[in-house]
Amino acid sequence: MPDFRSDTVTQPTAAMRAAMANAPLGDDVFGDDPSVNALQSYAAELLGFDAALFAPSGTMTNLIALMSHCQRGDEAIVGQNWHTYKWEAGGMAVLGSIQPQPLANQPDGSLLAADVQAAIKPDDPHFARTRLLVIENTTGGQVLGLDYMAQMAALAKSNQLACHIDGARIFNAAVAIASQTQADPYQVARQLVSGYDSISVCLSKGLGAPVGSLLLGSHDFIARARRVRKMLGGGMRQAGGLAAAGLYALQHHVHRLQDDHQHAQQLATGLQQIVVDTGLETQFSLQMPQSNIIFCDLDAALAGHFVAELGKHQVRLTSSTYQQSGQSKSRIRLVTHLDISPAQVQAMLACSRDILCNY
Structure with missing residues (x-):
């Protein structure tokens, strides 16, 4: 993964x-x-x-x-x-x-x-x-x-x-x-x-x-x-x-950066659709990327589950915690690059759908 x-x-x-x-x-x-x-x-x-x-x-x-x-x-x-x-x-x-x-x-x-x-x-x-x-x-x-x-x-x-x-x-x-x-x-x-x-x-x-x-x-x-x-x-x-x-x-490798941007758009669009389908809009939000970096903001409990389950599938990402209106939140960062293929984007989306549907 x-x-x-x-x-x-x-x-x-x-x-x-x-x-x-x-x-x-x-x-x-x-x-x-x-x-x-x-x-x-x-x-x-x-x-x-x-x-x-x-x-x-x-x-x-x-x-x-x-x-x-x-x-x-x-x-x-x-x-x-x-x-x-x-x-x-x-x-x-x-x-x-x-x-x-x-x-x-x-x-x-x-x-x-x-x-x-x-x-x-x-x-x-x-x-x-x-x-x-x-x-x-x-x-x-x-x-x-x-x-x-x-x-x-x-x-x-x-x-x-x-x-x-x-x-x-x-x-x-x-x-x-x-x-x-x-x-x-x-x-x-x-x-x-x-x-x-x-x-x-x-x-x-x-x-x-x-x-x-x-x-x-x-x-x-x-x-x-x-x-x-x-x-x-x-x-x-x-x-x-x-x-x-x-x-x-x-x-x-300059022109091919557009591939990374497209993969980030596909990943963000797919994640957004999964969030809507699972009714998790109040717990999971994301910013549509302008280049190759996606930020997702999750409630702390959901983030802990999501990141841990992704880890079981060898998906690697970074996350950090912060406070918002007295509540603990987590920010996940996903970065696409030349070693991320379209097939890997789709595998990430399939894995994410399975995890969020069963949360």
Whole structure:
């Protein structure tokens, strides 16, 4: 049965493994690994930046970006639920001595422009200096559109702030937008990031590489970032095998993200129908996905039963608990990816129907 925990669980395809096995190698800390250099050059040109830097993880590339844009005591504006603030172990504060200024996310995942403007500190020694605006796209699987991304970049520039994108799934956002307009997802991705000073792109999520993320920016910015990467222990030696996987992913796995989005839609639609058929609407609700991530909110008792029974069928997913109006609730996350097939979606739905019908 399928593994819905995350799109990080993907396995390299046979063609990707062949690219890894045949990759020429050098020493990336010395800057002479040809496969790493090829990946960095390709990605920078693809998204319209001067240069790129390969690192082991998206958490690291985000932290490198924050520490390259900000000095000790500076402030970065972030979303309350965004990865850079909530899911990266406080790295910006602990390791970068950067003060996060978290703002409430709107239901569509965005930050209000008025909230961002109001959060920018005046030039006063009593306050941390606001230096950076961070945007995340996709955010919890939700897609921030072209107009919004352009608006946030312009807002940052008008206030003399640098702006960084946590674009771990930026190609999911691009594919979702492109599918509505019959556009080229590569071109849409370039439009989404236009006007930003830097972006972190994950290669090991939906794109399917085994390891690695890229940080992109200007030549001067990447020169600073390379120093920070070394400081954080992110310099790798013969990293070309990993880089070759990332290059293959960028060249061959972007358009196919639409398959993951379609599978998520099929899974969510099927689950919603099962909930209606079983009369569990007050205990089980879900958000229709915009990309490849589905969130389901269940009463705690139902969630415990549902997750335990799925586990007996080797279905893997993630869940967490929270309080709402004094009641315990559970949120289940289901993520589709290149190792989730249409047959596995149907098997998941059949299993879910059996469990919920007998609850």
